[in-house]
Amino acid sequence: MLRGAVGICGFLLLWECAVQLGAVSAQQLCPPSQVAAAFFTKLADPRPDGATLGAHFIASSSVALGGFLLACLIGLPLGLAMGYYQPVYLLANPIFELLRPIPPIAWIPIVTLLLGIGAQARIFIIFLSAVVPCVINAYTGIRHVPERYIHVGQSLGMSRWRIFTKICIPCALPTLFVGVRLSLNTAWTALVAAEMMASVRGLGYMIQMGRLLIQPDIIITGMLTIGSTGALMSALLSLIEKRLTKWGAER
Amino acid sequence: MNGFSERAAPRRLLRLLPLLSLLAFLSVWHLAALCTDLLATPLDTAKALAGMLFFPTSKVTLLHHVWASLCRVLAAYALAIAAGVLLGVLFGWSRRFHDYCYPIFELLRPIPPIAWIPLIIMWLGIGEPSKIAVCFIGSVVPILVNTYFGVSRLDPTYLKSAKILGAGQRALLTHVILPGALPSILTGMKVALSSGWVCVIAAEMIAARKGLGYLIIRSMESGDMVHILVAMILIGSVNFLFSWLFSKLEGVVCPW
Amino acid sequence: MVGDIHVKGLGLSFPQQNGIHEVLRDVDFVIHSKEFLVLFGPGQCGKTVLMEAIAGLLPPTAGSVEDAQGSPLRTQELCMVFQKYALFPWKTCRQNIELPMKFKGVPKQARRKRAADLIHLVGLDGFEHSYPRQLSGGMKQRVAIAAAYAKECPLLLFDEPFGALDAQTRLQMEQELVRIWQQEQKTVVLITNSIDEALLLGDRILVLAGSPSSILEEYDLREFPRPRSLSDRPLLNLRQSILDRGFFENEGGGDLRCE
Numbered sequence: 166m167l168r169g170a171v172g173i174c175g176f177l178l179l180w181e182c183a184v185q186l187g188a189v190s191a192q193q194l195c196p197p198s199q200v201a202a203a204f205f206t207k208l209a210d211p212r213p214d215g216a217t218l219g220a221h222f223i224a225s226s227s228v229a230l231g232g233f234l235l236a237c238l239i240g241l242p243l244g245l246a247m248g249y250y251q252p253v254y255l256l257a258n259p260i261f262e263l264l265r266p267i268p269p270i271a272w273i274p275i276v277t278l279l280l281g282i283g284a285q286a287r288i289f290i291i292f293l294s295a296v297v298p299c300v301i302n303a304y305t306g307i308r309h310v311p312e313r314y315i316h317v318g319q320s321l322g323m324s325r326w327r328i329f330t331k332i333c334i335p336c337a338l339p340t341l342f343v344g345v346r347l348s349l350n351t352a353w354t355a356l357v358a359a360e361m362m363a364s365v366r367g368l369g370y371m372i373q374m375g376r377l378l379i380q381p382d383i384i385i386t387g388m389l390t391i392g393s394t395g396a397l398m399s400a401l402l403s404l405i406e407k408r409l410t411k412w413g414a415e416r
Numbered sequence: 417m418n419g420f421s422e423r424a425a426p427r428r429l430l431r432l433l434p435l436l437s438l439l440a441f442l443s444v445w446h447l448a449a450l451c452t453d454l455l456a457t458p459l460d461t462a463k464a465l466a467g468m469l470f471f472p473t474s475k476v477t478l479l480h481h482v483w484a485s486l487c488r489v490l491a492a493y494a495l496a497i498a499a500g501v502l503l504g505v506l507f508g509w510s511r512r513f514h515d516y517c518y519p520i521f522e523l524l525r526p527i528p529p530i531a532w533i534p535l536i537i538m539w540l541g542i543g544e545p546s547k548i549a550v551c552f553i554g555s556v557v558p559i560l561v562n563t564y565f566g567v568s569r570l571d572p573t574y575l576k577s578a579k580i581l582g583a584g585q586r587a588l589l590t591h592v593i594l595p596g597a598l599p600s601i602l603t604g605m606k607v608a609l610s611s612g613w614v615c616v617i618a619a620e621m622i623a624a625r626k627g628l629g630y631l632i633i634r635s636m637e638s639g640d641m642v643h644i645l646v647a648m649i650l651i652g653s654v655n656f657l658f659s660w661l662f663s664k665l666e667g668v669v670c671p672w
Numbered sequence: 673m674v675g676d677i678h679v680k681g682l683g684l685s686f687p688q689q690n691g692i693h694e695v696l697r698d699v700d701f702v703i704h705s706k707e708f709l710v711l712f713g714p715g716q717c718g719k720t721v722l723m724e725a726i727a728g729l730l731p732p733t734a735g736s737v738e739d740a741q742g743s744p745l746r747t748q749e750l751c752m753v754f755q756k757y758a759l760f761p762w763k764t765c766r767q768n769i770e771l772p773m774k775f776k777g778v779p780k781q782a783r784r785k786r787a788a789d790l791i792h793l794v795g796l797d798g799f800e801h802s803y804p805r806q807l808s809g810g811m812k813q814r815v816a817i818a819a820a821y822a823k824e825c826p827l828l829l830f831d832e833p834f835g836a837l838d839a840q841t842r843l844q845m846e847q848e849l850v851r852i853w854q855q856e857q858k859t860v861v862l863i864t865n866s867i868d869e870a871l872l873l874g875d876r877i878l879v880l881a882g883s884p885s886s887i888l889e890e891y892d893l894r895e896f897p898r899p900r901s902l903s904d905r906p907l908l909n910l911r912q913s914i915l916d917r918g919f920f921e922n923e924g925g926g927d928l929r930c931e
Binding site: 168171261266354384393 | 433454531
């Protein structure tokens with residue numbers, strides 16, 4: 166919308182002027198022009214923290230995606246099983262509910278002490294945070310399958326397993342996707358936290374370094390890169406979701 | 417309930433399963449602690465926790481840390497509610513304001529609150545204001561978004577009806593818009609509290625002199641596993657308490 | 673405001689993707705003071721749109737709605753009961769009924785008393801503190817009617833108020849509405865797409881049909897005594913003659929601006 170463009174331009178203009186005219190100290194905030202310059206420089210320049218923007222980005226994304234995929238591979242089946250088979254629920258739920266309130270960042274110290282600060286440690290932390298929405302949404306998705314669908318399956322003589330795979334899982338797919346999207350979001354946020362505290366690579370590390378070296382342009386470049394990557398991944402997932410669940414939630 | 421078919425498995429056995437799994441969890445923990453040098457056993461952890469809570473002479477600062485974190489989160493939360501509801505209503509109420517300003521919000525929204533920490537610390541130092549600021553950012557977003565959704569999704573018939581019944585602008589706000597959006601606002605507030613708590617801990621872990629986040633980082637640096645676990649349990653418990661309080665609150669504030 | 677209300681040459685059009693859609697054209701009629709006027713017609717949108725124009729919620733594209741003195745109607749002088757229950761779910765029965773009085777600035781004591789009277793009038797004693805979700809459809813509409821009467825205005829507009837009710841409740845509510853109207857002596861304009869409802873309720877029936885819609889016919893029922901019954905021979909004859917006119921033979925054209 167035109168108004169939106171006007172709004173954003175106005176915002177950027179205000180920002181630029183505020184710094185150029187000295188209303189805000191140049192130490193603390195740099196104008197958007199400088200941020201843009203830093204962005205393009207950093208694409209190729211490994212200074213001052215040892216890697217180009219691209220390298221950081223790849224490091225971050227690979228770790229985040231790794232943890233995310235692991236969380237989906239383990240969390241989704243677990244959640245689905247918990248929703249369908251009561252013994253699984255009774256076994257897994259207490260532990261899950263016990264560990265769930267602990268935020269992912271609180272896991273960082275213990276994981277760092279036990280696994281160091283390599284990529285595996287970060288993947289594990291991301292896994293811990295991303296697995297929660299997967300499990301919860303998979304569980305909820307199965308629980309909300311209308312009874313009558315299951316009855317139809319039973320009256321057709323389908324085995325429990327077939328009902329599970331042919332009826333329940335497709336029905337739960339929309340909720341599953343919401344969970345997957347949430348999971349990716351959570352994974353990305355946990356990644357930033359992990360990188361800020363226990364890493365020598367990645368976008369989170371980059372902005373930490375930016376602070377230590379008092380370079381607000383690098384910090385803001387990093388922040389915007391993190392933000393836009395997160396948004397892009399979300400948008401991509403939404404697209405895939407729309408394609409795969411074209412039949413809609415109710416049939 | 418669906419999905420669970422009637423099984424022949426005896427009821428009693430099923431009831432025991434949660435207990436068994438908890439016991440298994442504790443045993444695995446205990447074994448792991450004995451095997452590796454680093455982990456602390458459940459027993460040690462429990463002892464330390466009890467010791468700190470009930471015998472404040474050993475570490476009077478534990479509750480002090482919890483209190484410090486709580487103060488920050490609650491201060492930021494109050495600010496976030498005020499700002500979030502105000503902005504959310506403005507966005508939902510005025511088409512113009514929404515069209516001009518919402519894109520700016522959308523630009524900043526995907527940036528995780530944790531990513532704001534370095535910038536905020538650069539601006540505000542490592543005192544109280546920076547923690548409250550980070551927590552504010554984490555809390556204001558869910559409240560704003562949910563308030564906006566609540567206001568914009570309000571059935572226009574309610575507004576028409578209120579106008580017909582003689583409501584002025586202010587009456588429209590207090591009698592129709594705010595109560596109508598309240599369920600949404602409460603959902604946002606619930607998420608915001610949890611999110612704010614996480615942000616405060618994160619901010620404290622990066623640069624602070626007191627608080628649970630600071631405690632956990634200090635314990636990590638000194639390799640003090642017991643205190644790490646104690647801090648984790650406390651952080652998790654507060655989180656759980658917040659969720660529980662909210663579910664009780666919802667029933668009272670929103671009886672419809 | 674006393675006296676008749678004149679709807680003069682009212683027209684309403686809406687811009688749509690493929691041009692302008694004209695819903696009402698040249699609607700011309702008089703609403704007599706204290707009468708029960710029924711607007712009868714098929715479909716949904718033309719009638720609702722006309723109501724909203726009279727209520728001042730929609731500005732007409734042509735024509736006007738004026739009172740006896742020639743000035744436009746003010747919001748204080750009318751009230752509307754909507755098709756979809758417009759009770760506020762976050763207010764109890766009594767709070768919903770007190771609302772128009774609150775907006776007017778009526779003091780608490782007087783509000784309470786009037787609300788209690790109205791609750792009794794619509795037969796909902798005992799439900800003052802219930803929330804709308806606890807009430808049935810018929811009860812909700814009764815609250816809506818009570819709230820409309822609480823506004824103390826001379827003109828009341830009802831937009832298919834009983835459309836969503838089952839047949840039995842509907843019959844009951846129709847009788848209730850006539851009883852309340854006779855007691856409170858206000859001008860009522862009611863929209864319906866049920867010929868039976870129109871015959872049971874109206875002093876006059878105006879047929880609104882066509883595309884774009886306008887007033888096609890007027891029937892005067894003041895000679896039929898109340899309470900009316902559809903087993904009454906003269907009334908049945910009138911019913912048949914209306915049906916024979918075939919006003920709604922060719923309905924169903926175009927997509928209307930429906931909500």
